[in-house]
Amino acid sequence: MASSVLRLVHKIREINERYSRPNIEMSRAVRLSLLALRLYLLLLVGLIVYKFVLILG
Amino acid sequence: MNLFSRIYYGFRKFWKAIQLYLVIAGPGLVVMVADNDAGGITTYAATGAKYGYNLIWFLLILIPVAYYVQEMTVRLGAVTKRGHAEAIFNGFGAFWGWFSLIDLMLVDWLTLVTEFIGMTSALGIFGVPPWLTVAGVVTLMGTIVLNGRYWTWEKIALLFCALNLIYIPGAFMVRPSVSDILRQGLVPNFPGGLNGDLFFYLMANIGTTIAPWMLFFQQSAVVDKGMLEKDIPWGKFDTFVGSIFTVVVAIFILIVTGTVLKGIDIDSASQAAEHLMKTDRYVGTFMAIGLFDAGLLGAICISLASSWAFGEIFGWAHSLNQNIKEAPWFYASYFFTLVTAGLVVLIPGAPLVLITLFVQVIAVTLLPAALVFLILLLNDRKHMGDYCNSVTENVIGGLIVVSIVLLSSLYGISVMFPSLFQ
Numbered sequence: 001m002a003s004s005v006l007r008l009v010h011k012i013r014e015i016n017e018r019y020s021r022p023n024i025e026m027s028r029a030v031r032l033s034l035l036a037l038r039l040y041l042l043l044l045v046g047l048i049v050y051k052f053v054l055i056l057g
Numbered sequence: 058m059n060l061f062s063r064i065y066y067g068f069r070k071f072w073k074a075i076q077l078y079l080v081i082a083g084p085g086l087v088v089m090v091a092d093n094d095a096g097g098i099t100t101y102a103a104t105g106a107k108y109g110y111n112l113i114w115f116l117l118i119l120i121p122v123a124y125y126v127q128e129m130t131v132r133l134g135a136v137t138k139r140g141h142a143e144a145i146f147n148g149f150g151a152f153w154g155w156f157s158l159i160d161l162m163l164v165d166w167l168t169l170v171t172e173f174i175g176m177t178s179a180l181g182i183f184g185v186p187p188w189l190t191v192a193g194v195v196t197l198m199g200t201i202v203l204n205g206r207y208w209t210w211e212k213i214a215l216l217f218c219a220l221n222l223i224y225i226p227g228a229f230m231v232r233p234s235v236s237d238i239l240r241q242g243l244v245p246n247f248p249g250g251l252n253g254d255l256f257f258y259l260m261a262n263i264g265t266t267i268a269p270w271m272l273f274f275q276q277s278a279v280v281d282k283g284m285l286e287k288d289i290p291w292g293k294f295d296t297f298v299g300s301i302f303t304v305v306v307a308i309f310i311l312i313v314t315g316t317v318l319k320g321i322d323i324d325s326a327s328q329a330a331e332h333l334m335k336t337d338r339y340v341g342t343f344m345a346i347g348l349f350d351a352g353l354l355g356a357i358c359i360s361l362a363s364s365w366a367f368g369e370i371f372g373w374a375h376s377l378n379q380n381i382k383e384a385p386w387f388y389a390s391y392f393f394t395l396v397t398a399g400l401v402v403l404i405p406g407a408p409l410v411l412i413t414l415f416v417q418v419i420a421v422t423l424l425p426a427a428l429v430f431l432i433l434l435l436n437d438r439k440h441m442g443d444y445c446n447s448v449t450e451n452v453i454g455g456l457i458v459v460s461i462v463l464l465s466s467l468y469g470i471s472v473m474f475p476s477l478f479q
Binding site: 011015016019020021022023024025030033034037040041044045047048051 | 148151153371425433437439474
């Protein structure tokens with residue numbers, strides 16, 4: 001069991017290393033799109049968390 | 058050459074084209090028909106029961122929407138030979154890659170639960186206990202994938218796609234008024250005005266037309282099928298046929314419930330089938346069989362979308378052309394998602410309604426990201442070369458993506474905060 005977990009952790013590290021840098025050309029449009037996506041997701045996650053707080057309350 | 062010879066050669070040419078299409082047909086048609094899954098059937102049945110034929114025009118608009126989004130996955134898959142998950146990891150790095158993969162896993166698993174809810178409730182109408190439905194479906198799906206050939210899997214999936222046409226005779230049997238369909242359905246209109254209720258239904262119909270798993274599924278299927286750049290025109294045609302097929306089926310469902318159940322509040326497709334049984338036993342039976350088929354087809358594709366994505370990233374063998382010994386992790390993840398999702402439906406008192414709503418909310422977090430990545434990857438000239446998006450494709454694709462992102466986000470918010478749209 002422990003060795004399986006270790007192997008999984010090792011594999012995840014390997015994947016992180018393999019894809020550590022984006023291979024797409026990071027033009028201004030790409031950077032802006034990714035920034036907009038980050039903001040959008042933060043807003044959405046905020047709303048989901050707020051909803052769960054409401055349900056729990 | 059006389060007239061008969063010309064007709065004969067014309068027919069032969071046409072028949073050869075059909076034969077060629079049947080060889081190439083697959084990912085586009087399967088993904089589009091599977092899009093009419095248990096949740097989709099419920100949405101169309103409820104839309105018809107609520108607004109009759111009035112929103113048929115809106116479904117027709119969804120043909121180009123579905124086509125333009127999905128054809129991009131054909132080009133991306135055929136050119137890069139990578140599935141969508143791997144393309145995101147490679148293009149945008151590990152952060153966005155893990156975000157997409159984990160989100161996809163969650164959305165797929167929850168959607169799979171809703172497919173099992175649809176299938177058990179459909180067969181429940183015929184007195185089949187849920188445990189038997191779950192066991193039967195898992196066995197059937199296991200048999201389909203374990204034959205070790207993509208081609209066989211695809212042709213079996215296409216057979217289930219054909220069963221989706223069962224709604225068409227059902228629509229003829231309820232004898233709708235053709236003039237009413239043409240008059241009310243084909244002229245754009247907003248029955249009762251553009252209020253919150255109608256807006257919710259429009260968003261739900263868009264939400265069922267483009268789902269995140271479809272992007273991942275079709276791109277991986279294109280890669281697994283071994284499609285090359287030269288096959289792209291056929292892949293596009295396959296996607297176009299699929300987008301027409303899926304909307305036609307949706308329209309016939311609308312016609313059935315719009316004719317028989319107009320004015321009745323419908324919460325699920327199985328409830329619609331039960332109501333229809335009271336009017337016409339055969340039409341109700343067709344609706345129930347169609348719902349089961351929709352759930353099954355959805356389950357077949359969704360479970361594969363996850364397994365392909367995991368295989369691509371973890372470097373496991375992940376092709377349907379490999380048997381269980383050659384790709385053990387691929388099949389293990391396939392059966393794990395399938396069996397666990399099936400078991401949830403069997404838990405007494407499981408919050409199935411909450412799960413159904415949760416799927417819609419979580420899907421909204423993945424869909425915009427997947428669509429934005431798709432457009433950006435299609436503009437990456439370094440990898441896409443001549444198959445890069447043209448300016449026109451960017452304008453059309455961009456408009457569609459922005460509209461879908463806005464509407465699906467509003468839909469997700471309306472599911473969380475229903476009072477905002479009343």
